């Protein structure tokens with residue numbers, strides 16, 4: 001095998017001095033052709049066109065973009081394995097890419113190299129209806145999975161606000177509005193197939209294993225969940241599925257102030273009411289949501305909670321709604337609306353999932369830093385209040401919304417990209433939010449990950465010894481530091 005790049009291991013990251021892109025293009029084209037299967041859809045598997053490279057690298061973050069030199073679009077695991085092995089041997093950075101909905105610059109090719117666009121690997125390999133699990137390729141999105149299995153009476157509840165791939169979601173340990181009841185990717189991934197540095201294809205839970213729990217060996221599944229493409233490329237995912245709820249209700253409630261809303265969340269959680277979703281929106285968040293959706297039961301001048309309840313029967317559901325409404329009223333909520341109609345449910349969660357875009361519409365031409373933090377539930381009110389103070393102090397617009405039942409919220413920090421220093425100010429606000437979360441015994445990110453944007457904060461959340469162990473594991477799996485360089489670890 002020819003050596004076309006020379007690693008410079010002085011310093012923490014190697015830099016690729018040069019490699020001959022033409023030769024790599026030809027070699028990878030040959031490898032992809034050799035490993036292609038007859039039944040696969042014919043579409044370009046490798047590209048060096050500027051527009052493809054840009055679209056492979058650009059995610060939903062506002063960091064300055066760094067492009068790869070090439071983009072491969074594998075259609076099967078063998079192609080991933082052969083291409084990874086080639087790149088690793090030749091010291092070429094490898095950047096896995098899903099649907100590029102990430103918010104921390106995870107798909108930017110900071111050291112150039114080859115992007116592996118996994119979005120064409122979207123086969124549903126197996127659905128086991130009786131055991132409620134499935135095995136899918138990493139490029140399938142959670143929405144595509146749910147559309148395909150609807151008729152089976154099952155669903156996959158992890159629902160980030162964008163149509164992310166299940167491989168990308170495993171990589172960032174994503175969650176969403178349903179995590180309060182169903183957990184995050186960590187709780188819903190049974191096992192992963194991963195291509196590692198020499199092209200080996202490993203199965204983190206065992207090749208055939210789909211049992212819901214296991215005490216066998218080290219938990220490699222949860223080593224790769226949340227590793228953000230820094231240890232290998234996920235090619236397929238085994239997931240837990242859940243029965244579709246039979247009776248459900250959606251509730252919206254407006255509150256006089258932020259403290260009233262968030263204290264209500266704490267009380268609901270402490271009472272053990274089995275909410276399936278409980279989302280908090282501050283007043284600017286509700287106002288943006290209303291402007292875009294015009295849902296009549298929203299109260300644009302107030303902070304609000306959006307809640308969903310699941311129950312086995314209508315009677316149980318009505319009981320739960322009553323308890324909830326009592327808690328909300330005792331905290332000053334006046335505008336309370338509930339419905340068990342599927343149509344209203346769809347409208348409400350569509351508006352909530354679109355909130356990021358609704359907020360962007362409030363300031364046309366502005367850029368955004370979307371950040372998230374997560375704290376223990378009892379600290380949630382303090383976290384929200386401290387964040388509002390910071391936002392005032394930084395004189396920026398930054399509506400909040402979040403998966404309140406988990407103590408997790410997002411802020412869409414809006415800034416004028418043409419104004420000197422605004423990006424830095426917005427970034428500093430996000431960093432300060434992370435620091436408050438650490439001081440309140442929480443984490444600098446509950447679901448978006450570290451990417452390139454929060455590496456400094458990672459160093460503040462963990463002590464030196466723990467961080468050093470993480471780096472030792474990284475070096476064991478990726479001694480040349482070619483998997484997604486510049487992300488998570490610095």
Ligand SMILES: Cc1cc2nc3c(=O)[nH]c(=O)nc-3n(C[C@H](O)[C@H](O)[C@H](O)COP(=O)(O)OP(=O)(O)OC[C@H]3O[C@@H](n4cnc5c(N)ncnc54)[C@H](O)[C@@H]3O)c2cc1C
Pocket residue numbers: 059060095096097098099100101102103105106107118138159160161162163164165166167168169170171172173174175176177228229230232233234235353356357447448451484487
């Ligand atoms: C409007 C909006 C709302 C969002 N809401 C939420 C939310 O509620 N909850 C939440 O958790 N996130 C949310 N996100 C963030 C984003 O959707 C998640 O981070 C998601 O998990 C990213 O998946 P993706 O397929 O887009 O991955 P990408 O953005 O393509 O990649 C993300 C990271 O995963 C790595 N990666 C991708 N595929 C693989 C693979 N096959 N193997 C190894 N590594 C891989 C990449 O290298 C990168 O580091 C939101 C984003 C947007 C734009």
